[in-house]
Amino acid sequence: MKNPSVDTHLLPADSGSIGTEPLLAVDNLHVEFTTRQGVARAVNGVSYALNAGETLAVLGESGSGKSVTAQAIMGILDMPPARIPKGEIRFRGTDLLQLSEAQRSQIRGQQIAMIFQDALSALNPVFTVGWQIAEMFRVHKGMSKKAAYAKAVELMDRVRIPAAKQRVNDYPHQFSGGMRQRIMIAMSIALDPDVLIADEPTTALDVTVQAQIMELLAELQRESNMGMILITHDLGVVADVADKIAVMYGGRIVENAPVHDIYRNAAHPYTKGLLESIPRVDMKGQELYAIKGLPPNLLDMPTGCAFHPRCPFRQDDCVTDVPALHEISGTRSSACHYWREVLDGTAG
Amino acid sequence: MAPQGDPILEVRDLVKHFPLTQGIVMKRQIGAIKAVDGVSFDLRRGETLGVVGESGCGKSTLAKLLMALEKPTSGSVKVNGELVDVHKGSNLKRFRRNIQMVMQDPYTSLNPRMTVGDIIGEPYEIHTDVAPKGDRRKKVQDLLEVVGLNPDHINRYPHQFSGGQRQRIGIARGLALQPEIIICDEPVSALDVSIQAQVINLLERLQTEFGLAYIFIAHDLSVVRHISDRVAVMYLGKIVEIGKDTEIYDKPSHPYTQALLSAVPVPDPEGRESRERIILQGDPPSPANPPSGCRFRTRCWKAQEICAVEEPLLQIRPGTDHESACHFAEVHDVVHAS
Amino acid sequence: MSDTLTEQKPKSVKPPKQKKPASLWSDAWYDLRRSKVFIIAAVMIAVLVVMSIIPGLFSSVNAFDPTTCDLTKARQGVSAAHIFGTDNQGCDTYSRVIYGARISIMVGVFSTLVTTLIGGLLGLLAGFYGRWTDTILSRVAEIFFAIPSTLGALLILALVGRENAGIWTVVVALSVLAWPMVLRIMRAAVMSAKSQDYVLAARALGAGPGRLMGRHILPNALAPVIVVATMNMGVFIAAEAALSFLGVGIQSPDISWGLMIADARNRFLQAPEALLFPALFLSLTVLAFVMLGDAVRDALDPKLR
Numbered sequence: 001m002k003n004p005s006v007d008t009h010l011l012p013a014d015s016g017s018i019g020t021e022p023l024l025a026v027d028n029l030h031v032e033f034t035t036r037q038g039v040a041r042a043v044n045g046v047s048y049a050l051n052a053g054e055t056l057a058v059l060g061e062s063g064s065g066k067s068v069t070a071q072a073i074m075g076i077l078d079m080p081p082a083r084i085p086k087g088e089i090r091f092r093g094t095d096l097l098q099l100s101e102a103q104r105s106q107i108r109g110q111q112i113a114m115i116f117q118d119a120l121s122a123l124n125p126v127f128t129v130g131w132q133i134a135e136m137f138r139v140h141k142g143m144s145k146k147a148a149y150a151k152a153v154e155l156m157d158r159v160r161i162p163a164a165k166q167r168v169n170d171y172p173h174q175f176s177g178g179m180r181q182r183i184m185i186a187m188s189i190a191l192d193p194d195v196l197i198a199d200e201p202t203t204a205l206d207v208t209v210q211a212q213i214m215e216l217l218a219e220l221q222r223e224s225n226m227g228m229i230l231i232t233h234d235l236g237v238v239a240d241v242a243d244k245i246a247v248m249y250g251g252r253i254v255e256n257a258p259v260h261d262i263y264r265n266a267a268h269p270y271t272k273g274l275l276e277s278i279p280r281v282d283m284k285g286q287e288l289y290a291i292k293g294l295p296p297n298l299l300d301m302p303t304g305c306a307f308h309p310r311c312p313f314r315q316d317d318c319v320t321d322v323p324a325l326h327e328i329s330g331t332r333s334s335a336c337h338y339w340r341e342v343l344d345g346t347a348g
Numbered sequence: 349m350a351p352q353g354d355p356i357l358e359v360r361d362l363v364k365h366f367p368l369t370q371g372i373v374m375k376r377q378i379g380a381i382k383a384v385d386g387v388s389f390d391l392r393r394g395e396t397l398g399v400v401g402e403s404g405c406g407k408s409t410l411a412k413l414l415m416a417l418e419k420p421t422s423g424s425v426k427v428n429g430e431l432v433d434v435h436k437g438s439n440l441k442r443f444r445r446n447i448q449m450v451m452q453d454p455y456t457s458l459n460p461r462m463t464v465g466d467i468i469g470e471p472y473e474i475h476t477d478v479a480p481k482g483d484r485r486k487k488v489q490d491l492l493e494v495v496g497l498n499p500d501h502i503n504r505y506p507h508q509f510s511g512g513q514r515q516r517i518g519i520a521r522g523l524a525l526q527p528e529i530i531i532c533d534e535p536v537s538a539l540d541v542s543i544q545a546q547v548i549n550l551l552e553r554l555q556t557e558f559g560l561a562y563i564f565i566a567h568d569l570s571v572v573r574h575i576s577d578r579v580a581v582m583y584l585g586k587i588v589e590i591g592k593d594t595e596i597y598d599k600p601s602h603p604y605t606q607a608l609l610s611a612v613p614v615p616d617p618e619g620r621e622s623r624e625r626i627i628l629q630g631d632p633p634s635p636a637n638p639p640s641g642c643r644f645r646t647r648c649w650k651a652q653e654i655c656a657v658e659e660p661l662l663q664i665r666p667g668t669d670h671e672s673a674c675h676f677a678e679v680h681d682v683v684h685a686s
Numbered sequence: 687m688s689d690t691l692t693e694q695k696p697k698s699v700k701p702p703k704q705k706k707p708a709s710l711w712s713d714a715w716y717d718l719r720r721s722k723v724f725i726i727a728a729v730m731i732a733v734l735v736v737m738s739i740i741p742g743l744f745s746s747v748n749a750f751d752p753t754t755c756d757l758t759k760a761r762q763g764v765s766a767a768h769i770f771g772t773d774n775q776g777c778d779t780y781s782r783v784i785y786g787a788r789i790s791i792m793v794g795v796f797s798t799l800v801t802t803l804i805g806g807l808l809g810l811l812a813g814f815y816g817r818w819t820d821t822i823l824s825r826v827a828e829i830f831f832a833i834p835s836t837l838g839a840l841l842i843l844a845l846v847g848r849e850n851a852g853i854w855t856v857v858v859a860l861s862v863l864a865w866p867m868v869l870r871i872m873r874a875a876v877m878s879a880k881s882q883d884y885v886l887a888a889r890a891l892g893a894g895p896g897r898l899m900g901r902h903i904l905p906n907a908l909a910p911v912i913v914v915a916t917m918n919m920g921v922f923i924a925a926e927a928a929l930s931f932l933g934v935g936i937q938s939p940d941i942s943w944g945l946m947i948a949d950a951r952n953r954f955l956q957a958p959e960a961l962l963f964p965a966l967f968l969s970l971t972v973l974a975f976v977m978l979g980d981a982v983r984d985a986l987d988p989k990l991r
Contacts, residue, residue, distance in 0.1 A: 061540035061541050061542060062540055162630070176631040177403075177631075178631055179631070206402035206403055206567065207402070207567065207569070207608060207611045207612050208402060208607060208608060208611045208627075208628045209402075209631065210611065210613075211611035211613075211625065211627050211628075212627055212628070212629075214613075215627060233540070233541050234613065235541070235615040236612065236613030236614060236615045237613045238615075239613060239614060239615050239616050239617040239620065240613040240614070240617075240620055242617075259617045260617050260618070263615070263616055263617050263618070270542075273542065274541060274542060275615070277541070277542065277544070277545035278570065278615050279545075279548070279570045279571055279573065279574030279575075280570075281573070281597075283574065284573070284574060284593075287549050287552065287553075288545040288548055288549055288574065289545060290542075290545035290546040290549055291542040291545070291546075292546075294510050294512060294513070294543070295510070295540055295542065295543075310542075415890045417886060417889055417890060440892070441892050444890065444891060444892040445892075448890065448891075449887070449890050451883050451886070451887060452883075453883055456882050456883040456884065457883035457884055457886075457887055458884055458887075459884040459888075459901070459902050459905075459906070460710055460906065461709065461710055461711070461905040461906060462901070463709075470888065470891060470893070470901075471891050473897075474891050474892045474893055474897070475891075475892065505709055505710070507710070518887070521887065521891075525891075
C-alpha cells in the first residue's frame with residue numbers, strides 16, 4: 001500500500017507489528033502545561049494501544065486530556081507551554097518522542113494523520129481546496145502540479161464530493177460544513193496513513209450529516225485497514241463504530257474495554273454514571289441519573305482517585321491512594337479500587 | 349406536570365425573512381433568507397414543546413421571534429390571549445415578564461464584568477415594580493438556592509464558576525420575573541456530558557415547582573424526548589411534523605423525521621451491524637432559495653412529481669394520528685435513540 | 687445503585703486558589719502590578735508628572751525667572767553650576783528641561799482626554815445604533831482620518847498664526863485630527879460586544895438602550911480604547927514637540943522640549959548637550975507611555991485569560 005518513495009528507513013516497513021507490538025502504543029504518557037496559575041497536569045500516565053484496522057474510541061469530557069494525548073501523538077503540541085516529562089509513544093515500535101522534528105514531520109501526515117472538529121478553521125481560506133489537497137502530493141511525493149491536481153480530484157471523488165472536477169477550484173467557504181469535513185478527510189488520507197486520529201470529527205455537524213461522515217470514515221477504514229483513534233464525548237457515536245474504548249477522566253484512563261463489555265456492564269463508576277445518565281424511554285417523566293458535582297480542575301486535582309469527590313462507591317482509600325489500572329480480563333481494565341463492586345452494582 | 353387548559357402561547361403563521369441586499373448607498377433587495385416561513389403552534393400551561401431540526405432549519409430564529417428580539421415579517425404571537433405588539437413599549441415590557449429564555453452558551457450569555465448578584469438582580473432593576481429595592485438581594489439569594497448554587501456566592505463573577513454552574517445562573521436570571529413560559533435554546537448542548545443530566549433534572553424540577561411551560565429547542569433527540577410532551581420537527585423554516593412525543597418517536601410519518609431519528613447514533617452497540625439506517629444524501633438546501641413544493645423533496649427518497657408542484661400542508665393524514673406535512677405520510681417505525 | 691445522589695448542590699467547588707481578585711478589572715490590575723514593564727513605565731511617568739506640577743522640587747533655579755538667564759553666561763558648556771550647560775539666552779538648560787515637562791504632559795493629557803471622550807462617545811453611538819448613525823459618523827471620521835495628522839496639525843496651526851499659538855491651540859489641532867482613530871477602535875469594540883449573548887439576554891429582559899450601553903456594552907468595549915489612549919499620550923507629546931520645533935506650536939517664552947531642540951539645532955556640533963538633553967527627556971517620556979500602553983494591553987488582553 002505504502003508508496004516506496006516514502007522515507008521509512010526508520011521504521012520497519014509493511015508488517016502491522018513486530019511480535020506483539022501494536023501499530024501505535026501510548027505508554028505512561030504525561031503532559032503538563034505551564035499556565036499563569038500554575039502547572040496544569042493535563043495527561044497523567046495514559047496508556048493505550050491501537051492495532052491496524054481497529055477503531056479505538058477515546059471517550060471523555062472537556063479537560064479529560066483526550067485531545068492533548070492525540071496532539072502529543074501527532075507532535076503538534078506547542079512546547080512550551082506544554083511539556084512531556086515522561087512517557088513513550090511508539091509507532092511500529094519506534095518511540096516518536098525520541099525522534100528529531102525533521103523525522104517526526106516525515107511521519108506526520110504520511111503515517112499518522114489527523115482530522116479536527118472545526119474543518120473551516122483547519123483549512124486555509126485563501127487557497128482553493130484542490131490546491132490544498134494537491135499540496136500534500138507535491139510536498140510529500142514531489143509530484144508535478146498537474147499530477148497532484150489529478151490526484152486531488154480523485155480523492156475528492158473518493159470522499160464522495162459531488163462534481164469533484166468542477167469543485168476542485170472552489171474555496172473552503174464555498175462548501176457546507178459536511179463537505180468541508182470531507183475535504184479535510186481527503187487531505188488526511190491523501191498519503192495513505194496507517195493511523196488516522198479523528199478529534200471530535202462530527203461534533204460541529206448535524207446528525208444527518210454526522211451519519212454520512214461516520215459512514216465514510218468506516219468505509220475508508222475498511223478499504224485501507226487503517227487504525228483509527230476516534231476522540232469524542234458522544235456515547236452514541238462510540239457505540240456505533242468503536243471496537244474498543246478508553247475512557248478518560250482527569251488526565252487518566254479510567255477504563256479500557258471492548259465496546260460491548262462497557263455498554264453491557266461498566267467497570268468504573270464514571271463510565272457507569274455516564275451510561276446511566278443517558279435519557280431512556282422507560283425513564284420518561286422521572287429524574288435522570290446525574291453524576292453529582294463537577295469535573296476536576298486540572299490545576300488542583302483531587303487527591304487519590306480524581307473521581308472520588310463525585311463517586312458513589314467512594315471509600316476512605318479512594319481519597320488517599322491513586323488507583324492503578326487493574327486488569328479485569330485480558331482485554332479489560334479499570335482504574336477503580338472497587339471495580340468488583342462496580343461490576344456487581346453494589347454501591348458503597 | 350400534565351399540561352392543562354387554554355393555550356398560554358398561540359403562534360400563528362409566523363414568518364421571518366431576512367432581506368438580502370446589494371449595494372451600499374442604494375440598497376436593493378435581491379432576495380430573502382426565509383428563516384422561518386409560516387410556523388403555527390400552541391403551547392399550554394405547564395407543557396413542554398420540543399423543537400428539533402438541523403442547523404439552518406430556523407429553530408434559533410423562531411426562539412428570537414418568540415422572545416420579540418426580532419420583528420416578524422408577518423404572523424402573530426399571542427400570550428394568554430393577548431397579541432404581542434413589538435412596536436409598543438408597554439405591551440412589550442409586560443410580555444417580557446411572562447416569557448424568558450435560557451441560552452445555549454453559558455460562557456457568552458453572562459456579562460463577564462458583572463457579579464452574579466447583579467446579573468440575576470438585573471431583571472428587578474428593569475422591572476422595578478416586581479421587587480422593592482430592599483428585597484432584591486434576598487430574592488437573588490433565594491434564586492441561587494433554587495437553582496442549586498450557594499447563596500453566599502452572590503458577589504462572585506461568572507468566570508469563577510464552571511459551565512454547568514453558569515448555566516444555572518442563566519436559569520436563575522430567567523426565573524427572576526416569575527415568567528410562565530421559558531424558551532430554552534439548546535440549554536445543555538454546550539455542557540459536559542456528565543453535567544447535562546443535572547441541568548435537565550433542574551429544568552424539570554423547576555417546571556413542576558413553578559408550573560412553567562417550556563419551548564425546548566435542541567438537536568439532541570433523546571434529551572428532547574425525555575423532557576417534551578409534544579415535539580415539532582422543523583426543516584428549512586417550516587414545521588414538517590408535530591405531535592405527542594410518542595407519536596413522533598414511535599410513529600414518525602414524515603420521511604425527514606424518519607431519517608433524522610435513524611441517523612441518531614444509539615448508545616448501545618448491540619445489534620449495530622443489523623440496524624436499519626436511512627442516510628440522507630447531500631446537505632439541506634439554502635433557505636434563501638428553497639425548493640418549490642415540498643422543501644424536503646430534493647433529499648427525499650419518496651419524492652414524486654406532485655412534491656415539486658404542490659406544497660404539502662401540515663395536517664392529519666390517512667394512517668397517521670398527528671399532523672404531518674408530507675403527501676406520502678406513512679408511519680414507519682425506525683430504531684432510534686432510546 | 688442508589689439514586690439519592692442525583693441533583694446535588696455543588697458546594698463551594700472552587701478550589702482555594704491563591705488570593706485572586708474577583709472582577710476582570712481587578713484581575714488586570716493584579717497582573718499589571720506584577721509586570722516589570724509597567725513598574726518602570728509607571729515610575730518614569732510618576733516622576734514626569736511630579737516634575738510638571740512642582741518643577742521647583744527638581745530644579746533650584748527658576749527657569750521662568752528672567753534673572754536666572756544671564757546673557758553673559760550664554761552658550762556655556764556643562765559645569766557644576768549648569769549641569770546641562772546654558773542656552774543662547776544664557777538660561778540654565780537643566781531647569782528649562784525640567785520646566786518643559788509641564789507643557790508636554792499637559793498637551794498629552796488634554797489631547798488624549800478630548801480625543802477619547804469625543805471619539806469614544808461617537809464610536810459608542812455609531813457601533814450601537816449602526817445604520818445611518820454609523821454611516822454618517824464613520825464617513826465624517828474617514829474624512830478627518832484621510833488627513834496625515836502632523837501635516838494637518840501644521841496646516842491648522844499655520845492658519846491660526848503664531849501670535850495665537852499656544853498650548854490650547856496645539857491641543858485642539860491634535861485632537862481634531864486624532865479623534866477618528868478612537869472612534870474606529872471604539873466602534874469595532876462596541877460592535878463585537880453588542881453581538882454577545884449577554885446583550886441579547888439583557889434585551890430579552892427589557893433593558894433599554896441606556897442600560898445596554900452603560901452596563902453591558904461599554905464596560906466590555908473599553909479595554910482597547912484604554913490601551914490606545916495610553917499610547918496616544920506618548921504620540922501627542924511627540925507631535926507637540928515636532929510642531930513646536932517647526933515653529934507653529936508652543937511659542938517662547940513658554941518652555942517646550944521641541945522649542946529647545948529647535949533653538950539648539952544650529953550649534954549642535956559646538957554644544958550638543960543643549961539639544962541632547964531635551965531630546966533625551968522627550969524620548970524617555972514617549973517611551974514611558976508606549977511601554978505603559980504595552981503593559982496595559984497585556985493585562986487587559988482577554989486571550990490570556
